[in-house]
Amino acid sequence: MSKAPKPVGSYPLARKAGGLLFLSGVGPRIAGSDQHDSGVPGLSLDHNGNFKEFDFAAQVHSVFANVKAILEENGSSWEKLVDIQVFLVDMKRDFHTFNRIYAEYFADVDPKPCRTTIAINALPTPIAIELKCVAEPND
Structure with a gap:
């Protein structure tokens, strides 16, 4: 059983091609949670779907944990x-919160991965962040 949450659509968490590992969009939901419940650390919603509690830093830590789990389950790693x-x-x-936490997670990684940060107006579930990653396999 995966330590990462299931995709919210008909696509794989990861796919190997051309010697690389491509991850589908990875969000901060906790493995085993349903796309219709929050299942997101630091987030609680009222009965109308409005935020009662919101902790973006908790979402960043959770999305990084999910990426790490998918990488490891597919023969790769954070580095x-x-x-x-x-x-x-x-x-x-x-x-700024994302940049600060990102710097902590990649402090000892050399070479660091390329990165592009994109502003979007919504994601398909009540999350504030999603990552799309490409990695090499472990040697």
């Missing part, structure tokens, strides 16, 4: 990431 696309729902509010 083998070569490219990361970051999708943020609120760039103004969350970019």
Whole structure:
């Protein structure tokens, strides 16, 4: 059983091609949670789906844990990431927090992966961040 949450659509968590591992968009939901419940650390919603509690830093730590789990389950690792696309729902509010946490997770990684951060207006579930990653396999 995967330590990462199931995809919210008909696609794999990861696929190997051309000697690389491509991860589908990875969010912060906890493995075993349903796409219709929150299942997101630091997030609780009222009966209308409005935020009661929101902790973006908790979502960042959770999405990184999910990426690590998918990488390890597919024969790669955090240090083998070569490219990361970051999708943020609120760039103004969350970019600096993301950058700070990202720097902590990659402090000892050399070479560091390329990265692109993209502002978007929504994701398909009530999350504020999603990562799209490419990695090399472990040697």
